[in-house]
Amino acid sequence: MLLESGRVVAVEPDVVWVETLRRSTCGSCAARAGCGQRLLNRHEGGGRGLVRALSGDALKAADCRVNDRVEIALPEEVILRGSTIVYAVPIISMILAVALVSGLSTDAGDAASVTAALAGFAAGLGLVRWHAFSHRDDPRIQPVLQRRLPADLDAGITVAAMS
Incomplete structure:
Protein backbone atom coordinates (compact mmCIF):
# COMPACT_ATOMS: atom_id res chain seq x y z
CA MET A 1 0.00 0.00 0.00
CA GLU A 76 0.47 -0.04 -5.60
CA GLU A 77 -1.07 -2.04 -8.45
CA VAL A 78 -3.75 0.63 -8.87
CA ILE A 79 -1.07 3.12 -9.92
CA LEU A 80 0.24 0.76 -12.62
CA ARG A 81 -3.21 -0.19 -13.91
CA GLY A 82 -4.40 3.42 -13.86
CA SER A 83 -1.34 4.64 -15.76
CA THR A 84 -1.81 1.93 -18.36
CA ILE A 85 -5.45 2.84 -18.87
CA VAL A 86 -4.85 6.58 -19.02
CA TYR A 87 -1.99 6.35 -21.50
CA ALA A 88 -2.73 3.23 -23.55
CA VAL A 89 -6.48 3.47 -24.22
CA PRO A 90 -6.42 6.82 -26.09
CA ILE A 91 -3.38 5.82 -28.15
CA ILE A 92 -4.75 2.39 -29.03
CA SER A 93 -8.14 3.83 -29.97
CA MET A 94 -6.39 6.45 -32.13
CA ILE A 95 -4.38 3.76 -33.95
CA LEU A 96 -7.47 1.61 -34.45
CA ALA A 97 -9.42 4.55 -35.88
CA VAL A 98 -6.66 5.32 -38.39
CA ALA A 99 -6.40 1.63 -39.34
CA LEU A 100 -10.17 1.48 -39.81
CA VAL A 101 -10.22 4.52 -42.09
CA SER A 102 -7.23 3.23 -44.06
CA GLY A 103 -8.83 -0.19 -44.41
CA LEU A 104 -12.18 1.18 -45.59
CA SER A 105 -10.70 3.36 -48.28
CA THR A 106 -7.53 2.60 -50.19
CA ASP A 107 -7.24 6.23 -51.27
CA ALA A 108 -7.84 7.80 -47.86
CA GLY A 109 -5.92 11.03 -47.77
CA ASP A 110 -3.92 12.61 -45.02
CA ALA A 111 -6.88 14.74 -43.93
CA ALA A 112 -9.04 11.64 -43.40
CA SER A 113 -6.28 9.93 -41.45
CA VAL A 114 -5.69 12.97 -39.23
CA THR A 115 -9.43 13.33 -38.64
CA ALA A 116 -9.71 9.65 -37.76
CA ALA A 117 -6.72 9.91 -35.43
CA LEU A 118 -8.23 12.88 -33.58
CA ALA A 119 -11.64 11.20 -33.37
CA GLY A 120 -10.09 7.96 -32.10
CA PHE A 121 -8.01 9.83 -29.53
CA ALA A 122 -11.09 11.72 -28.31
CA ALA A 123 -13.05 8.46 -28.10
CA GLY A 124 -10.23 6.95 -26.06
CA LEU A 125 -10.28 9.90 -23.67
CA GLY A 126 -14.05 9.42 -23.37
CA LEU A 127 -13.52 5.74 -22.50
CA VAL A 128 -10.99 6.69 -19.82
CA ARG A 129 -13.44 9.21 -18.38
CA TRP A 130 -16.25 6.64 -18.40
CA HIS A 131 -13.99 4.09 -16.66
CA ALA A 132 -13.06 6.62 -13.96
CA PHE A 133 -16.71 7.57 -13.42
CA SER A 134 -17.95 3.98 -13.28
CA HIS A 135 -15.30 3.02 -10.68
CA ARG A 136 -15.48 6.15 -8.50
CA ASP A 137 -16.89 4.27 -5.49
CA ASP A 138 -14.86 1.07 -5.82
CA PRO A 139 -12.70 0.82 -2.68
CA ARG A 140 -10.28 -1.55 -4.45
CA ILE A 141 -9.08 1.26 -6.74
Whole structure:
Protein backbone atom coordinates (compact mmCIF):
# COMPACT_ATOMS: atom_id res chain seq x y z
CA MET A 1 0.00 0.00 0.00
CA LEU A 2 1.11 3.53 -0.70
CA LEU A 3 0.34 5.88 2.15
CA GLU A 4 -0.16 9.61 1.87
CA SER A 5 -1.08 12.11 4.55
CA GLY A 6 -3.12 15.24 4.18
CA ARG A 7 -5.64 17.62 5.69
CA VAL A 8 -9.40 17.10 5.44
CA VAL A 9 -10.99 20.06 3.63
CA ALA A 10 -14.54 18.72 3.17
CA VAL A 11 -16.62 15.89 4.59
CA GLU A 12 -19.46 14.16 2.74
CA PRO A 13 -21.54 11.18 3.97
CA ASP A 14 -19.18 8.41 2.77
CA VAL A 15 -16.14 10.32 1.48
CA VAL A 16 -13.78 13.07 2.54
CA TRP A 17 -11.79 15.45 0.41
CA VAL A 18 -8.16 15.53 1.50
CA GLU A 19 -5.68 18.23 0.52
CA THR A 20 -2.25 16.74 -0.03
CA LEU A 21 1.12 18.30 -0.75
CA ARG A 22 2.91 16.51 -3.56
CA ARG A 23 6.64 16.60 -2.99
CA SER A 24 8.67 15.48 -5.92
CA THR A 25 12.01 13.77 -5.71
CA CYS A 26 13.50 16.31 -8.10
CA GLY A 27 16.38 17.13 -5.77
CA SER A 28 17.78 13.61 -5.94
CA CYS A 29 16.80 12.67 -9.50
CA ALA A 30 19.52 12.60 -12.16
CA ALA A 31 17.08 13.81 -14.84
CA ARG A 32 15.90 16.88 -12.92
CA ALA A 33 17.20 19.30 -15.54
CA GLY A 34 15.35 17.65 -18.41
CA CYS A 35 12.13 16.71 -16.65
CA GLY A 36 9.01 18.85 -16.51
CA GLN A 37 7.75 17.54 -13.15
CA ARG A 38 9.37 20.30 -11.10
CA LEU A 39 7.98 22.99 -13.40
CA LEU A 40 4.55 21.34 -13.37
CA ASN A 41 4.48 21.26 -9.55
CA ARG A 42 5.51 24.90 -9.41
CA HIS A 43 2.81 25.84 -11.96
CA GLU A 44 0.08 23.96 -10.06
CA GLY A 45 0.39 26.12 -6.97
CA GLY A 46 3.09 24.33 -5.06
CA GLY A 47 1.99 20.80 -5.79
CA ARG A 48 -1.19 20.82 -3.70
CA GLY A 49 -3.96 18.54 -4.80
CA LEU A 50 -7.37 17.33 -3.68
CA VAL A 51 -7.96 13.62 -3.22
CA ARG A 52 -11.38 12.03 -2.74
CA ALA A 53 -10.94 9.30 -0.11
CA LEU A 54 -13.56 6.69 0.75
CA SER A 55 -14.33 5.45 4.24
CA GLY A 56 -11.98 2.69 5.32
CA ASP A 57 -12.27 -0.19 7.77
CA ALA A 58 -10.35 1.64 10.49
CA LEU A 59 -11.65 5.19 9.91
CA LYS A 60 -15.03 6.27 8.56
CA ALA A 61 -15.63 9.56 6.75
CA ALA A 62 -18.32 10.49 9.25
CA ASP A 63 -15.69 10.39 12.04
CA CYS A 64 -13.57 13.06 10.32
CA ARG A 65 -13.83 16.81 10.70
CA VAL A 66 -12.50 19.63 8.54
CA ASN A 67 -8.79 20.30 9.28
CA ASP A 68 -8.20 16.80 10.67
CA ARG A 69 -4.89 15.27 9.58
CA VAL A 70 -5.49 11.86 8.04
CA GLU A 71 -3.57 9.14 6.28
CA ILE A 72 -4.99 7.62 3.10
CA ALA A 73 -3.92 4.39 1.40
CA LEU A 74 -3.85 3.23 -2.20
CA PRO A 75 -2.70 -0.19 -3.45
CA GLU A 76 0.47 -0.04 -5.60
CA GLU A 77 -1.07 -2.04 -8.45
CA VAL A 78 -3.75 0.63 -8.87
CA ILE A 79 -1.07 3.12 -9.92
CA LEU A 80 0.24 0.76 -12.62
CA ARG A 81 -3.21 -0.19 -13.91
CA GLY A 82 -4.40 3.42 -13.86
CA SER A 83 -1.34 4.64 -15.76
CA THR A 84 -1.81 1.93 -18.36
CA ILE A 85 -5.45 2.84 -18.87
CA VAL A 86 -4.85 6.58 -19.02
CA TYR A 87 -1.99 6.35 -21.50
CA ALA A 88 -2.73 3.23 -23.55
CA VAL A 89 -6.48 3.47 -24.22
CA PRO A 90 -6.42 6.82 -26.09
CA ILE A 91 -3.38 5.82 -28.15
CA ILE A 92 -4.75 2.39 -29.03
CA SER A 93 -8.14 3.83 -29.97
CA MET A 94 -6.39 6.45 -32.13
CA ILE A 95 -4.38 3.76 -33.95
CA LEU A 96 -7.47 1.61 -34.45
CA ALA A 97 -9.42 4.55 -35.88
CA VAL A 98 -6.66 5.32 -38.39
CA ALA A 99 -6.40 1.63 -39.34
CA LEU A 100 -10.17 1.48 -39.81
CA VAL A 101 -10.22 4.52 -42.09
CA SER A 102 -7.23 3.23 -44.06
CA GLY A 103 -8.83 -0.19 -44.41
CA LEU A 104 -12.18 1.18 -45.59
CA SER A 105 -10.70 3.36 -48.28
CA THR A 106 -7.53 2.60 -50.19
CA ASP A 107 -7.24 6.23 -51.27
CA ALA A 108 -7.84 7.80 -47.86
CA GLY A 109 -5.92 11.03 -47.77
CA ASP A 110 -3.92 12.61 -45.02
CA ALA A 111 -6.88 14.74 -43.93
CA ALA A 112 -9.04 11.64 -43.40
CA SER A 113 -6.28 9.93 -41.45
CA VAL A 114 -5.69 12.97 -39.23
CA THR A 115 -9.43 13.33 -38.64
CA ALA A 116 -9.71 9.65 -37.76
CA ALA A 117 -6.72 9.91 -35.43
CA LEU A 118 -8.23 12.88 -33.58
CA ALA A 119 -11.64 11.20 -33.37
CA GLY A 120 -10.09 7.96 -32.10
CA PHE A 121 -8.01 9.83 -29.53
CA ALA A 122 -11.09 11.72 -28.31
CA ALA A 123 -13.05 8.46 -28.10
CA GLY A 124 -10.23 6.95 -26.06
CA LEU A 125 -10.28 9.90 -23.67
CA GLY A 126 -14.05 9.42 -23.37
CA LEU A 127 -13.52 5.74 -22.50
CA VAL A 128 -10.99 6.69 -19.82
CA ARG A 129 -13.44 9.21 -18.38
CA TRP A 130 -16.25 6.64 -18.40
CA HIS A 131 -13.99 4.09 -16.66
CA ALA A 132 -13.06 6.62 -13.96
CA PHE A 133 -16.71 7.57 -13.42
CA SER A 134 -17.95 3.98 -13.28
CA HIS A 135 -15.30 3.02 -10.68
CA ARG A 136 -15.48 6.15 -8.50
CA ASP A 137 -16.89 4.27 -5.49
CA ASP A 138 -14.86 1.07 -5.82
CA PRO A 139 -12.70 0.82 -2.68
CA ARG A 140 -10.28 -1.55 -4.45
CA ILE A 141 -9.08 1.26 -6.74
CA GLN A 142 -9.86 4.41 -4.76
CA PRO A 143 -7.90 5.94 -1.90
CA VAL A 144 -9.36 4.91 1.47
CA LEU A 145 -9.00 6.44 4.90
CA GLN A 146 -6.47 4.63 7.07
CA ARG A 147 -6.16 6.59 10.29
CA ARG A 148 -6.31 10.01 11.88
CA LEU A 149 -2.89 11.57 12.52
CA PRO A 150 -1.83 13.83 15.38
CA ALA A 151 -2.57 17.48 14.54
CA ASP A 152 1.08 18.58 14.71
CA LEU A 153 2.24 16.38 11.80
CA ASP A 154 2.98 17.88 8.42
CA ALA A 155 0.28 17.35 5.78
CA GLY A 156 2.83 16.47 3.11
CA ILE A 157 3.17 13.16 1.39
CA THR A 158 4.41 10.28 3.45
CA VAL A 159 5.05 7.41 1.09
CA ALA A 160 5.73 4.17 2.87
CA ALA A 161 5.24 0.50 2.24
CA MET A 162 2.77 -1.27 4.48
CA SER A 163 3.22 -4.94 5.24
